[in-house]
Amino acid sequence: MSFPLAGNERIKAAVLAAVAEDRIPHAILIEGDKGTGRHTLARFLSEAAVCGGENPPCGVCRGCHLAQTGAHPDISVTAPEDGKKSITVAQIRALRNEAYIKPHMARRRVFVIDKADSMNEQAQNALLKVLEEPPGDIIFILTAESAAALLDTIISRCTVLSLVPPEMPEAEKYLKNSSDYTDGQIKSALESTGGNIGAALEILGGGGTAAQTAAKRFAELLISGDEAQMLKITAQFEKSRVLADEFFKELKLATAAVIKKRLHSASSAKALARFYDRLSEYENALQTNANLSLLFCALVCSAAEISHN
Ligand SMILES: [Zn+2]
Numbered sequence: 001m002s003f004p005l006a007g008n009e010r011i012k013a014a015v016l017a018a019v020a021e022d023r024i025p026h027a028i029l030i031e032g033d034k035g036t037g038r039h040t041l042a043r044f045l046s047e048a049a050v051c052g053g054e055n056p057p058c059g060v061c062r063g064c065h066l067a068q069t070g071a072h073p074d075i076s077v078t079a080p081e082d083g084k085k086s087i088t089v090a091q092i093r094a095l096r097n098e099a100y101i102k103p104h105m106a107r108r109r110v111f112v113i114d115k116a117d118s119m120n121e122q123a124q125n126a127l128l129k130v131l132e133e134p135p136g137d138i139i140f141i142l143t144a145e146s147a148a149a150l151l152d153t154i155i156s157r158c159t160v161l162s163l164v165p166p167e168m169p170e171a172e173k174y175l176k177n178s179s180d181y182t183d184g185q186i187k188s189a190l191e192s193t194g195g196n197i198g199a200a201l202e203i204l205g206g207g208g209t210a211a212q213t214a215a216k217r218f219a220e221l222l223i224s225g226d227e228a229q230m231l232k233i234t235a236q237f238e239k240s241r242v243l244a245d246e247f248f249k250e251l252k253l254a255t256a257a258v259i260k261k262r263l264h265s266a267s268s269a270k271a272l273a274r275f276y277d278r279l280s281e282y283e284n285a286l287q288t289n290a291n292l293s294l295l296f297c298a299l300v301c302s303a304a305e306i307s308h309n
Contacts, residue, residue, distance in 0.1 A: 011161050025159040030143045072106070109138050179205075244292055282298065
């Protein structure tokens, strides 16, 4: 799987080397402004840490699939609870207890702490104890807008990755490759956000790339099985393998979200899960010379089967 961030070349080299040599640091702090890719990088590292394939994250093994859908039992994410601004000491204590449980299927456990800079001193001190003496093979990934709000004792235990917005040409190239917006639209969105890709995407499309938006719309059609609409949506991705690849990735995420919502209905959840497995097969077929039009036809056929259940 390719590195998911634009620019940040030194971080890219360091992360890829660490992953390839299987020496991901045990505590990583990813800091950067909103939109610089903190969560994207945290997801990439978590997936790599639990991947059971060659060249992690391979993107196709069971560990990677579960990580992509947020269902991996060895990855736990701690963030401020709904409606709250900060992570509480009780949440960190719960995390500490969980750290003593052996991994379920991966070689190690991953604890992601989102908005780590929202922890008060008490919570940070509670975390420090387990950072200093982790009870097993554990990787902690903290994300924060700025490391400044964290105790020096926490920072000194972490490998700090400071993300910066990429140079303008790199950001432009990244968006041109991953979205359908015109060069002019991309340029003006990036200029008004100082090259911040996440913020530019929010301006461009109400928060997503063309592949994301299309995948969400496609997933919404899974239950009704409207084939004509599905074919319309996929048509735009038949011309480029890169775009098709991105569409399949986004569709897996969108499908996983639909499955979560439909768990109350066993038969449709089952059919959706079968469809999800098919998506991985199509994704693999993309790596070969498979004809894109045929591949999308097959996709729409499988999607339409769900509604026949
Ligand atoms: Zn994998």
